[in-house]
Amino acid sequence: MASGIPIEVSGLTKRFGQVTAVDDLSFRVEPGRVTGFLGPNGAGKTTTLRVLLGLERASAGTATFGGTPYTRLEKPVATVGAALDASFHPGRTARNHLAVYATATGIPKQRVGEVLDIVGLADYADRRAGGYSLGMRQRLALAYTLLGDPGVLVLDEPINGLDPEGIKWIRVFLQSLAKEGRTVLVSSHLLSEVQQSVDDVVIISRGKLVKSGPLSSLEIEASPSTVVDSPDRDRLRAALDQAGLAYSEGRNGFIVDEPDPGRVGHAAFTGGVELNSLHRLKSGLEESFLTLVGDIGPDGPDGHPVYPTGEEA
Numbered sequence: 001m002a003s004g005i006p007i008e009v010s011g012l013t014k015r016f017g018q019v020t021a022v023d024d025l026s027f028r029v030e031p032g033r034v035t036g037f038l039g040p041n042g043a044g045k046t047t048t049l050r051v052l053l054g055l056e057r058a059s060a061g062t063a064t065f066g067g068t069p070y071t072r073l074e075k076p077v078a079t080v081g082a083a084l085d086a087s088f089h090p091g092r093t094a095r096n097h098l099a100v101y102a103t104a105t106g107i108p109k110q111r112v113g114e115v116l117d118i119v120g121l122a123d124y125a126d127r128r129a130g131g132y133s134l135g136m137r138q139r140l141a142l143a144y145t146l147l148g149d150p151g152v153l154v155l156d157e158p159i160n161g162l163d164p165e166g167i168k169w170i171r172v173f174l175q176s177l178a179k180e181g182r183t184v185l186v187s188s189h190l191l192s193e194v195q196q197s198v199d200d201v202v203i204i205s206r207g208k209l210v211k212s213g214p215l216s217s218l219e220i221e222a223s224p225s226t227v228v229d230s231p232d233r234d235r236l237r238a239a240l241d242q243a244g245l246a247y248s249e250g251r252n253g254f255i256v257d258e259p260d261p262g263r264v265g266h267a268a269f270t271g272g273v274e275l276n277s278l279h280r281l282k283s284g285l286e287e288s289f290l291t292l293v294g295d296i297g298p299d300g301p302d303g304h305p306v307y308p309t310g311e312e313a
């Protein structure tokens with residue numbers, strides 16, 4: 001196995017005409033850990049991964065494997081295994097798909113049998129991929145990434161569409177790859193989908209970094225806390241600082257490390273700040289994630305502010 005090397009993204013920007021898909025994005029993915037690359041649909045995850053893998057050219061900034069861009073890696077297949085947009089010919093078998101790729105990339109044929117075993121597809125290897133379930137196609141995509149026994153794995157939505165048994169399997173599998181010292185980056189638009197599989201998270205929204213760090217730091221945010229927002233964020237920030245309240249700022253407001261919305265409301269009142277949202281964080285980790293990425297608002301469904309009712313704890 002090639003050793004795991006960090007993925008380093010620095011000041012990365014990618015524009016498509018008027019659209020800025022990735023906007024001055026910087027983060028680092030460490031070997032020996034499973035990292036979830038998270039954000040709602042359209043946040044810029046696939047674009048970031050495509051630049052990282054040399055499929056798109058950056059408008060600015062860099063995305064490298066330990067300082068080396070993918071296109072300049074000496075042995076790319078043995079360094080990085082990636083599954084983006086995996087599509088298979090329905091008339092060909094899993095074994096045939098992998099054998100063709102192995103031959104094209106100079107990987108010994110015996111490795112095909114090994115990776116089929118590793119991903120649990122050996123019994124189905126000689127069936128046509130057209131008859132595979134989504135879960136089996138996900139396993140075949142994984143088998144591709146492992147052919148060169150790389151130290152870095154980049155997987156786009158590998159859990160999407162798996163049944164509960166498949167999810168359990170991939171969770172253990174990703175962790176075992178990381179324990180071997182590999183760098184494992186897994187994208188998803190749902191935190192809940194990868195929550196039990198990842199050690200670290202990199203969260204983006206509208207092309208920008210929202211948060212990166214251990215999953216446990218997000219869990220701390222999700223512990224009893226209050227979500228608050230104002231049309232005047234600067235004044236609200238100042239009022240929270242003045243009251244000595246700790247918080248992190250997301251697209252839909254501030255997550256304040258204070259379980260009592262009344263105290264947060266009082267801090268805002270003291271600072272003379274108008275609020276358009278104030279409520280206790282409801283469902284823990286997932287709402288914390290959604291508040292950070294701004295996928296849904298803490299506001300009520302009619303767009304009006306929701307104030308604490310006392311039943312949301």
Ligand SMILES: Nc1ncnc2c1ncn2[C@@H]1O[C@H](COP(=O)(O)OP(=O)(O)OP(=O)(O)O)[C@@H](O)[C@H]1O
Pocket residue numbers: 016019020021039040041042043044045046047048189
């Ligand atoms: N080739 C392209 N030309 C123009 N715009 C693009 C292109 N590729 C992506 N975009 C735009 O860039 C933004 C980010 O898209 P991207 O596919 O990277 O997001 P994502 O986080 O991977 O979302 P999803 O999970 O839906 O794939 C979107 O607004 C998308 O429409």
